[in-house]
Amino acid sequence: MKKLVFLLLSLSIIIGCSNLTDNILGISKKYEGTWICTEGELNGKTVTINSDGSLKYENITISAALITKHSDDHYSASTTFANQTFSVDLVFTSDSSANVEADGKSGVFTKQ
Secondary structure, eight states: OHHHHHHHHHHHHHHHHHTOOSOSSSSOGGGOEEEEEEEETTTTOEEEEOTTSOEEETTEEEOGGGEEEEETTEEEEEEEETTEEEEEEEEESSSSEEEEEETTEEEEEEEO
């Protein structure tokens, strides 16, 4: 009986884990892809959200572990690059649009 209970519990855990479709750390997979600023001070800049939840802005990559999730559609991060602190704040207004503030400049980004 104990073996049967253990087997059922193990199967439940395995099935539950295999159904995970989102990152535990970093930005949600639903926002994965390349985002380009179409309005604002960051016009023409690119943010790439990677499948592991990390992000890349220009030549700065921020690991998923450094990204703070405030809500399902609001994330922020800060890192040091070339002896300077870089901060970014992302608020997704839909699956294809986001308001981004990076180092005090802001813009509207569209998913490509």
